[in-house]
Structures are given as structure tokens and as C-alpha cells.
Amino acid sequence: MLSYITRRVALMLVTLAAVSITTFFIIGLPPGDYVSTLQAQAESRGEEIDQQRLAQLRERYGLDQPFIAQYGKWMSNILVRGDFGESFAWNKPVSSLIWDKVGLSFFLSVSTLLFVWAVAFPIGVFSAVRQYSAGDYVATFFGFVGMAVPEFMLALVFMYIGMRYFGQDVGGLFSREYMDAVWNFGKVLDLLSHLWLPILIIGMSGTAGTIRITRANLLDELHKPYVVTARAKGLPEWKLLLKYPVRMSLSPFFSTVGWLLPGLISGETIISIVLSLPTTGPLLFGAVLSQDMYLVGSFILILSTLTVIGTLLSDLALAWWDPRIRHRYEGG
Template identity: 60%
Template sequence: MRAFVIRRVLYMVPMLFAISLVSFAIIQLPPGSFLTTYVAELSAQGQDVNSAQIQALEERYGLNDPFHVQYMKWISGIVLHGDFGQSFQYQQPVSELIWGRLGLTIALSVITMLVTWLIAFPIGIYTAVRQHSVADYSFTFLGFLGLATPNFLLALIFVWVSYRYFGQTVGGMGSPEYADAAWNLGKVLDVVSNLWIPVLIIGTAGTAVLIRVLRANLLDELRKPYVTTARAKGLPEWRLILKYPVRMAMSPFISTIGWILPTLIGGEVMVSIVLGLETTGPLLMGALQSQDMYLAGAFILILGALTVVGTLLSDLLLAWWDPRIRHAQAEKV
């Protein structure tokens, strides 16, 4: 197991380097640059920008440098100083912009993950044990409905229903009276009280997926000989189900760590834009639209790094949870 962990960590170094290179290249693939968008906005406002100003801005931002020079400046700043560069659009360090919104994003994503698990776990078990029942068909229909409905459409429906029938606007993650207040217990409780709508919307598709996967895996386990043997020995039914088949079918829940970490940054982009949430999603969308390469590149790099780290954590947790996977890894080592 130790050799497996060391090998995976060593693999992460060149992989992260490749992710940084690809992410920086992707940002520069679209035609033009931040200056192109900036000049277009000034022209739309009726302001003239001469070539001398454009040249000065290009030299200031280093946009005249070759690709490899720009990349080396960016990656060396990250590795040596933890500096992700300066945002062109906001004129602030990228790290300050990201970390300023990361706390609310993490809180939203972690709560969504926990709620998703709490809902999907009992429903998945019940529909597998009561296969072809009315409840099974009902939850299956709701699951397919949740998978087929985009999250941003659910957000729009919630906004319309809240305003149309309750006369309230749904948006933001806090009440107006706490907008400029310092973080204290009252503000934390206020944010938590406003989280249930985005949590419900973002978690819809994930809950539907986990229900279907857990149901399918548990049905497969319930048909295996060891279940028949345990049942023949007189083991109580619910104890039998929870002790053996459910444990083997729980792997999908643990493996979700691999994709939960990337969604901490980018999984709630459209919902956050619709609901006006001050998370990292709208910031990423704005950076891509304005071609703010350092801000957008930092987001893509962090998403890639979280994917790699999340996959490692999910593999380790699966090896700890499921002896079959642990033994398979030991044989490979």
C-alpha cells in the first residue's frame, strides 16, 4: 500500500506540469486577447484608443512575449512564490480573487455532497430491496427527471415560483443586513439558512445518479451466493443487507470524492450566475469571457489539480473500504 501511494504521488508531479501547460495553452487558443475585448469595450463607449496605447498595454501585460516566455513567468511565479499573476480585468492578484470566494464555494459544495449522500443512500437501498414496487418506479421516474432537467433551469423555476407565489426574490447567499457585516455567528447562520435552495438545485442530478448506481450495484450483490448462504443461516434480513451487500455497493459513494473536489470550483457555475451567488463560478465565467488569461488559467489549473488529488483520495479510500480493491493494488505493486 505504501509503495502504491508513493508511486501515485510521483506520477502527480509530471501530470500537474502537463495540466499547467495545457491549461495555459487553452486560454490563448481563442483569437485575440484581453486587450481585444478591452479595446472593443472602449470603442463601444465612444472612446478612441490609438496604437501607442495598445502597444503600451501589450508591453505592460507582457502580451508581446512568446508563448514559452509567458508560460515560464506564470508557472515560475506559482511554484516559487505562490503567485498566480495579476488579473487584467480586476487589477488585483489572482490569488486574492480566488481565495476570497473559495470559502463559500467549499461550504456550498460540501453541504451539497452530504445532503446528496443522505438522500441517495436510503432511497438507493430501499428501491433495490423493493424492486418493481410502486416506490421503486416512483423514485426511478423522479431520478430520470432529475437527470434530464438542467440545474440552471431548476434555478430559474425556483426564482419564478418564489417571486410569483411568495413575493420574494431568491438570490445571493446572505440577507441584505449582513452584506457588509464582518463574519460572526449571526452571519454564518444567515448564510446557512439561505443555502438550502442552491444545495437542492445543485444536488438534484448528483442524487439521481447515486440512487441509480447504488440500486444497480446492490441488486447485483443481492443475487450473489454469499447472500443466499447468509440468509439460509438465519441472519436477520436488514442486518444481512447492511453488513455485506451494502458495503460492497458503497464504492460509488466513496469514488465521488474524485469529482466532488473539482466541483468545489466549477461545478456550480450556471446555478451561481442565475441565483447571484458570490462563489467562484461567476468569476470563472467572467474570466473566460474577457480572456483574462491569468485568472482563467489559475482556475483551470486548480480544477486539474483538484481532479488529480481527488482521484488519489478516492482510490485510497476505496482501497481502505473494499478489501478486494486493496488486494488488487497489492498484487500490482
């Protein structure tokens, strides 16, 4: 197991290095840079911009240097000082922009994941145990619908229903009076009153997929010889079900733990934009549009790092939960 972890960590470092280089290269592909974009926007508005200021910006951020020099400067600042650079558009440190919104993204991601687990597990088990029953058909129908309907469409439908029939704006996570207020008990209650809708929309496809996976895994386990043998020995059905097949079918729940870490930063970008959620997703989208290279690069680098780490944690959790996987690692 130790050798497996060592190999995975080494591979993770190589992967992150490749991702960082590729990311920095891709965000620099569009013609021009942030300074050129800033100049073009000023000219489109009929404004004049100081050329000396533009030259200072290019020198400050190394935009007049070769790609390797820009990348080396960026990475050295991250590794040595934890400095992700300055956001051109916001004139703020990238780290402060990202971490200011991570809290809400974290809370939304954790709440959605718990919702998916709480709904998908009992429905998936029931659907497998009562295969081809009316309940199984209903769960299957809603599972296919949940996987087929785009999340942004669900968000638009809920927003229309809220405005058309209830006269309420269902977007955002806070009411107007609490948007800029300091945190207090009233603001927490207001957040909870708005949180159910994004959790429902974001968790719809994940719940549907997890139901189908749990059902398929449990059906596969229920027809294996050890289950038939245990049942023949007179083991009570509920004890047989919970002790062996259900445990083996829980692998999808551990494999999805790795989704949580990148979800802290991504914040379901499209849904966040549609519902006007103050998470990190819209910030990333705006940075891409404005060619804010350090902000975009930092986002993608953090997302890649969290994705790799989350995948490693999921694999370790699976190895701990499922002895078959653990023995396979130890044997390798």
C-alpha cells in the same frame, strides 16, 4: 500499495504539466489579448486610451513575448513564489480574487455532498430491498426525472415560483442587509435560510444518479452466493444486509469524495450565475469573457490539480473500504 501510490503521483505530475501547457495555449488562441480587448472596448465607447499605458501593460505581462516565455514566466512565479499573476480586469492578484470566494464555495460543496449522501443512501437501499414495489417505482421515477431535467431549468422554475406566488427573490445567499455586512450570528442564520435552495438544485442530479447506482450495486450483491449462504445459515436479515451487501454497495459514496475538491473552485458555474450566488463560478465565467488569461489559467490549473488529487484520494478510500480493490493493488 506503496508502488501504486508512487505510480499515481508520478502520473499526476505529468498530467498536470500537460494540462497547464494546454490550458495556457488554449486561452491564448482567441485573436488579440487582454490589452487588445481593452483598447477595442474603449474605442467602442468613443474613448481614447493612452498608447504608452497599453505598451506598459504588454511589457509588464510579457504579452509581446513568445508563448514559451509567457508560460515559463507564469509557471515559475507559481512554483517559486505562489504568485498566480495579476488579474487584468480586476487589477488585483489572482490568488486574492479566488480565495476570497472559496469559503462559500467550500461550504456549498460540502453541504451539497452531505445532502446527496443523506438522501441517496437510504432511498437506494430501500429501492433495492423492495425491488418492484410501489416505493421502488416512485424512487425510480424521481431518479430519472432528476437526471433528465437540467439544473439551470430547475433554478429558473424555483425563481419564477418564488417571485410569482410568494413575492420573494430566491436568488443569492444573503439578504440585501447582510450582503456587505461583517460576519455575525445574524448573517450565518441568513446564509442558512438561503442555502437550502442551491443545495436542493445542485444536489438533484447527483442524488438521482447515486440512488440509481446504489440500487444497482446492492441488487447485484443481493444475488451473489455469499448472501444466499449467509441467509441459509440463519443470519438475521438486517444484520446480513448491513454487514455485507450494503458495505459492498457503498463504493459510489467513496468514489464521489473526489468531486468535493474541484467543487470548491468550480462552484457549479451555471447554477451560480442563474441564482446570483457569490461563489467562484461567476468569477471564472467573467474571466473567460474578458480574456483575463492569468485568472482563467489559474482557475483551470487549480481545478485540474484538485480533480487529479481528488481522484487519487477517492481511489485510496475505495482501496481502504473494499478489500477486493486493496488486494488487487497489492497484487499488482
